[in-house]
Amino acid sequence: DQQVKQNSPSLSVQEGRISILNCDYTNSMFDYFLWYKKYPAEGPTFLISISSIKDKNEDGRFTVFLNKSAKHLSLHIVPSQPGDSAVYFCAALGPSNTGKLIFGQGTTLQVKP
Amino acid sequence: NAGVTQTPKFQVLKTGQSMTLQCAQDMNHEYMSWYRQDPGMGLRLIHYSVGAGITDQGEVPNGYNVSRSTTEDFPLRLLSAAPSQTSVYFCASKTRAGSYNEQFFGPGTRLTVL
Numbered sequence: 001d002q003q004v005k006q007n008s009p010s011l012s013v014q015e016g017r018i019s020i021l022n023c024d025y026t027n028s029m030f031d032y033f034l035w036y037k038k039y040p041a042e043g044p045t046f047l048i049s050i051s052s053i054k055d056k057n058e059d060g061r062f063t064v065f066l067n068k069s070a071k072h073l074s075l076h077i078v079p080s081q082p083g084d085s086a087v088y089f090c091a092a093l094g095p096s097n098t099g100k101l102i103f104g105q106g107t108t109l110q111v112k113p
Numbered sequence: 114n115a116g117v118t119q120t121p122k123f124q125v126l127k128t129g130q131s132m133t134l135q136c137a138q139d140m141n142h143e144y145m146s147w148y149r150q151d152p153g154m155g156l157r158l159i160h161y162s163v164g165a166g167i168t169d170q171g172e173v174p175n176g177y178n179v180s181r182s183t184t185e186d187f188p189l190r191l192l193s194a195a196p197s198q199t200s201v202y203f204c205a206s207k208t209r210a211g212s213y214n215e216q217f218f219g220p221g222t223r224l225t226v227l
Contacts, residue, residue, distance in 0.1 A: 004155070034213055043117070043203050043218030044156070089155060093213060100171060101213055103148075103155035 003027050004092050006104035014112055019077040021107050023090030026071065032093035034101070035064060035075050037086045044089060048075070080111045115139050117219035119204050125225045126194045134189040134222050136204030142217075143209035145187040149173065149200040150221075156203065162187055163209055194226045 005024045013019045023033075031052040036044035050057040050064045050073065057064050063076045077084055090104040120135045138145065146161035148171075158171030162181040176198060178190040187206075191198060201223050207216040 006155075009153075032213070041220065043205070043220050045218070046214050046216065049212075049214050091156075091213075100158050100161070101156075101216075102172075103157070105153050105155045 001026075002105070003030075004090055004102050004104040006088075006090055006107045008107050009105070010108045010110070012110045012112060013080050015082055016079045019075075019080045019084065019109055019111065021075040021077075021088050021090075021109065023073045023075075023104050024071060025073075025092050027092070027094075028068075028071065030092040030094065030102075033064070033066065033073055034091045034093075035062075036089040036091060036103075038089065038106070039086050047088070077109075080109075082111050082113050085109055085111050117204055117206050117217050119202075119219035119222050121222060122220070123223050125227065126191075127227050128195060130194050131190070131192050132194065134191075134202055134204075134224070136187045136189065136219060137185050138187075138204075138206040138217070139185065140206065140217070141184060142206035142211075143184065144211070144216075145181070145204065145206045146171070147177070147179065147187070147189045148203045148205065150203060151200050159189065159202075191224075194224075196226045198224065199226045200224060 034049040035047040037047045038044040048062045066073045087106045089106045091101045094100045117138045143164045147159040148156040157173045160179040162168045204219040
């Protein structure tokens, strides 16, 4: 049972345009969400996070939006750059009694020059 | 700081063989964990440790053993490898009380079991 889902395996956008990566979750007890970025042959690296008490968090070109009623979050990258081409994982922090990160399947973003 | 290091980078095993994936960190992090990444599945937690001498199971622990005798090292053992364990394995670490924003991953070990 996939508690965190990224339903788009891949996304292709033109350089300079907006990239929107989506993530859905099923457990309303999740209270913290993170996005990780992963290049080939490297481990994931932290990108941006959001607490469930907020609905938006921004860091430079990256903004994460959280819609708790829809159990949906999205990562916006504006403007997209070729160096953003990577796999993006959404992750949720499990219920407080486990403290374990639960990851989505990942979305491969390709930004074309 | 070397961060989180993993050895080997690649490994091919035959079914039934055993091996140990090594993970080390030099940041004095108490919390260490092992994930496996499979196509279409994302990263799944295998085992984790909150300090030397303390380990616990994650989401997919079957077929794997861990121990934590030092703060720096957190090896993952496959006692009898199976083709279903073909995957990319990532080790990660952070301070025990630290945020997952500050969790660092190693570069991964790509394991193939024939």
